[in-house]
Amino acid sequence: MGNSASKKKEEAELRAKDVADRKARQEAIRLKAEAEEQAIRNEKYTKLILHVFQSSARGYLARKEFNTLKAMVVKRKKIAEEILTTEKTYVENLGILIEVFNIPLLGTVLVNEHNQTRSFAHHKKDNKKSTMEDLTTHYSKSAQNSPISHKSPESSHSVPDFNSAALNRRSMAVTSSETRALSSSTSDAHKSPVRSPSQDSSKSEEKSGALREKKKKSAESGTSSSTGRARRGTEHSRKKTVETASAFKKLRPVSSVLKFEDISEADAPKIPGLTREDVKRIFSQIEVIANYNQSIGIEVEKRVNAWEWQQRLGDIFLGLLDFLKTYVAYVNNYNESLETIDKLKTTLPAFAEWLAIAERNPQCSSLNLSGFLIMPIQRIPRYVMLLEDLLKNTPENPMHRDRAELSEALMKMKDVAKMINDKKREAENFQVLVTLYNQLDPQIPDLCEAHRRLLKHGVLKEEGAEVTLYLMNDFILITKERSATKQKPVHRLKIGPTMRIANVELDKNNKMFQIEMTGIDGIDAPIVLKAPKPEEKESWVRDINEQISEFTRRASSFATKPK
DSSP: OOHHHHHHHHHHHHHHHHHHHHHHHHHHHHHHHHHHHHHHHHHHHHHHHHHHHHHHHHHHHHHHHHHHHHHHHHHHHHHHHHHHHHHHHHHHHHIIIIIIIIIIHHHHHHHHHHEEEEEHHHHHHHHHHHHHHHHHHHHHHHEEEESSGGTTTTTTTOOOOHHHHHHHHHHHHHHHHHHHHHHHHTTTOOOEEEEOHHHHHHHHHHHHHHHHHHHHHHHTTSHHHHHHHHHHHHHHHHHHHHHHHHOOOOOOTTTTTGGGGGGGGTTTTTOOTOOHHHHHHHHHHHHHHHHHHHHHHHHHHHHTTTTOTOOOOOHHHHHHHHHHHHHHHHHHHHHHHHHHHHHHHHHHHHHHHHHEEEEEGGGTTTOOHHHHHHHHHHHHHHHHHHHHHHHHTOTTTTTTTHHHHHHHHHHHHHHHHHHHHHHHHHHHHHHHHHHHHBBBSSOOOOTTTTTEEEEEEEEETTTTEEEEEEEEEEEEEEEEESSOOOOEEEEEEEEETTTEEOOOOSSSOEEEEEEOOOOGGGGSSSSEESSSHHHHHHHHHHHHHHHHHHHHHHHHHHHHOOO
């Protein structure tokens, strides 16, 4: 009995254990299934959240891109309008330069040339007259000594008057030229010596205008309504084109067509000794530049008046690049222009007096002649700034057709601007050199020679006293101030292999350097100079060493050049 009871008990425990194991396995399966379902739900939820975020981000980026493009559209038009406004101002200033300075000086040259021609003609006339008188006297004496002349009054031969016909013709020519000059001097006085159009031309223009108006009215009355609408559209577009072109004041051609007959001699400045070459050296290619920039301004104005999102401007500036060789020629002549003005002020007092009066012209707005002449040089860097701004507000190539042309134009314009900036800096340094030449006491006669260029100048200290160091391409000049308007040359050091730049050993602040000279150019002791800042000292040392290296390179290339 006891064994059977214990057996039953064991069986019951085994069955209970099987049931518990079965329930545990079922529970594990259920938990696993729930976990998998939860993972799937979490994954779907994460994907949904990510999709929502992505949609929101795409919407935000799309709105941002749209707003950016919208701002670009507005900004591009503003930049185009700024280009147009500055171009108008630039062309107007060039027109003032031509009107106030160039035309009067050309008028003076034409008057001077005319007076020289007339003086030569009178001199030639007097010589011819004296020659004819000598011939007349000779033939008269010959006739008196001849036996034929004493035969009878009827058979006597009269002495020929060789000079009467020629002198009459010459006097008529001179009288006609003097009459033209007199009529020119009695015409209405203008600040420019060029005459106004004649009354005959104005009458003919009025007649032609009246005929055109009459034809227009008859054409409008004889057409149908549809044809009238088409014609009105054509007239509107033609009027718009005329208005666009007339927004720029038409510039008068000067040197190519201006003649003495167009000049009012009374209004032309009286500057004896002024030549056509002087005027050409002063103004160079200014007429060509003014007319070309006017055509560019008119083209830009057409584009701005018909503005749209895909409007192009890059092709205009690419066309300008082909013309920039004229700017290069102008920049290369700029130094000579300033030299010519300074020379004429010194050698021709009448020119200096006229120039002072002309620069007070209200049209000049307190700008002097040099201020107008530098405008073409300042214009190219301005183009670079405007093109950079325009390119920054132009979308990438697939979206905008102007991007590639603007990029190319900007790259080439930067190269030209760099060259012009170098020339401008050279011109400014030349003016410093001229001022220095006038201030030196005693003077250095060869300071302003054609091959010499001032590269850098600045104030340093030598033995506690302020000095000015002028670094040129072939020597260094150190001066001290003698008075408010005079400087005394202290050292003149030739740049070459005998020059050496070194640091000062006891200089704790790194502001000092010394110039040593050896060989035939040697000096008793090194020249110790102190700069205001360590950076300036390093800059001076670097620039002087560059010139020494450049001199050595040139000398070696010259030595190895085949004879």
